[in-house]
Amino acid sequence: MPHATAPDGTRIAYQVRGEGPPLVLLAGQSNNHTWWDPVRIDFDERHRTITVDWRGTGASDKPDEAYSTRGFAQDVIAVLDALGLERAHVYGTSMGGRVAQWLAVDAPERVGKLVLGCTSPGAVHGFERSQEIRRALADPARTERVLLELMYTPGWLARNPGPYYVLGDTTMPTYAKGRHLVASNKHDAWDDLPSITAPTLVLHGTDDIFSPAANAQLLAERIPGARAELIAGARHAYFHEFRSVASPAVLAFLAAQHGS
Template structure:
């Protein structure tokens, strides 16, 4: 598996598939590139998809040091450099959407268009999940079941027994999971959002309470010329359960931003 090397020497594993203009797909907190496995094919007929394993996950290095969403953004840029790509479309979901915000803010020349999914500007200014949800997720005996209920509708879960690629990388060391949690919790891109110049589409499930759906319009109001779309009935993993709706929305948006 190929790796990019960051400025601090960390090796970041990445994966490439499909043909066409480059589209980087960014996974959620404590997950690796398998987050995108169920829907990657939706994009690969039109785009060269690029995923990566966050530091601390998958086949990337796992240094026990401070992680941050701006730092993860620098890791994504290192992957673009390794591939010789001056710019790409960026689609980030959940924590990946937080990282994508920093790519747009700190590396505006490296992206053509931005898609933010089921994400927020950070706890200080965004809408956060309830304390009841936080307590439920803190119970190791219940974590996976609680996560599944937050990710998918009951009807979909009943019809799809798994496996589910969004429950986290089980190979992660405990310290890396803690580092990811702190990085996501400390995310605050509020002041930089108005400087984003990339065309931006924001997607969110209307029934998402893991990252409350009100964050979609909050981001759209903060980012110049951004547009928000709510996917009716969807929860946090809208991009998977409702891929027949979300995929075309993303593809139609990206095609209007493709470079000749």
């Protein structure tokens, strides 16, 4: 598996598939590139898709030091550099959407179009999950089931016994999981969002309480020219359960002539 080298020397694993305009797909907190496995084929037919294993996950290095969403964005830029890509579209979900915000802020010339899924501007100005959810996720005996119910509707879970790709990288060291949690919790791009120049689509499930759906309109109002689309009935993993709606929406946005 190829690796890029981040500015601090950390080796970042990446994966490339498909042909066409490059599209970077960014996964959620404490997950690696397999987050995208169920739906990646939707994009491979029209795009050269690029995924990464966040530092601390998968085949990337796992330094035991402070991580940040802004630092993760620099890791993604290192991958673009390794591939010789001056510019790519970026689709980030959950924590990947937070990282994508920094990519568009810090390296606007590297981002074609921007898609932000089930994410937020950060805890200071955004809408956060309830304390009840936080307590439930902190209970090891309940974490997996609670997380599944936050990701998917009960009906979908009843019809789909797994495997599931959004529950975290089970090979991660415990310290790396903690580093990811802190990085995501400390994210705050609010003051910089108005500087984003990339055409931006914000996607969110209406029934997402893991990252509350109210964050979608916040982001759309804060980023110039952005628009929000809410997917009725969807929870946090809208891109998987509601792929028949979500993937075509992203592909249509990327194919439109504005801004790219």
